[in-house]
Amino acid sequence: MSKLKGKVALVTGAAKRIGRAIALALAEEGADVAITYRESAEDAAQTVRELEALGVRALAVHANLRHPGSVRSAVTQVADQFGSIDILVNNAGRFETAALENITVEQWDAMFETNTRAPFLVAQAALPYLRVAEGRIINIGSLGGMHPWPTHAHYCTSKAALHMLTQTMSKAFAPEISVNCVAPGMIVNGEVSAEYEHFARKTPMKRNGSPQEVAAAILFFATGPHFITGQILGVDGGLGL
Numbered sequence: 001m002s003k004l005k006g007k008v009a010l011v012t013g014a015a016k017r018i019g020r021a022i023a024l025a026l027a028e029e030g031a032d033v034a035i036t037y038r039e040s041a042e043d044a045a046q047t048v049r050e051l052e053a054l055g056v057r058a059l060a061v062h063a064n065l066r067h068p069g070s071v072r073s074a075v076t077q078v079a080d081q082f083g084s085i086d087i088l089v090n091n092a093g094r095f096e097t098a099a100l101e102n103i104t105v106e107q108w109d110a111m112f113e114t115n116t117r118a119p120f121l122v123a124q125a126a127l128p129y130l131r132v133a134e135g136r137i138i139n140i141g142s143l144g145g146m147h148p149w150p151t152h153a154h155y156c157t158s159k160a161a162l163h164m165l166t167q168t169m170s171k172a173f174a175p176e177i178s179v180n181c182v183a184p185g186m187i188v189n190g191e192v193s194a195e196y197e198h199f200a201r202k203t204p205m206k207r208n209g210s211p212q213e214v215a216a217a218i219l220f221f222a223t224g225p226h227f228i229t230g231q232i233l234g235v236d237g238g239l240g241l
Helices: 017-028 041-054 068-082 104-133 153-172 193-201 211-223
Strands: 008-010 032-037 059-060 087-090 136-140 178-184 234-235
Touching: 008 017, 017 032, 017 041, 017 087, 017 211, 032 041, 032 068, 032 153, 041 059, 041 178, 059 104, 068 104, 068 211, 087 104, 104 136, 104 153, 104 178, 153 178, 153 234, 193 234, 211 234
Parallel strands: 008 032, 008 087, 032 059, 087 136, 136 178, 178 234
Antiparallel strands: none
């Protein structure tokens, strides 16, 4: 179908898991894809090989998204290599379980630096290229950003902030750029555990989601009407209802 042929997509934290599924889905629609990684060099290299096998250009860039200089360098490398950036997917994230009363300042700051500040920094660095391209920014939020989970207070708060950042950017970067957010619920990649089964039973669709279903939602925002902006789309099988 090649709806994205000639477009360049940057997906942060896409060496594996949901990010990898997003990168592959974008490539299947014809986009050239750059990914960032921090520690998963071998996984990133494998993902690049799989992207190239789909007939697109691919690039993996090492970046620590908690450091502004590293963010700017990564975005510049992508733009220099591919000539433009049309789609930015802020996928890189951090997840942690901790009782609220035991969360340290270091844990709190690390969560916000990854889940909220990094998308801001990457979007800011990519903004000149996205404006020229009349591009799209798609953030990966969370069901946890809509519902309070008492053992994930720092995670939920950081994702709620990302949801608000999405809506703020959608107004600030209009009319050139559309900005939206996909908020997954329980997403598993073939793993089996009692906890996952517990969530499946609570979900109206009676199962957990897959990375490919999150990627499909990303494709909707990447290929759908540019007029759609500032939206937060739950991909949770109704778990949040």
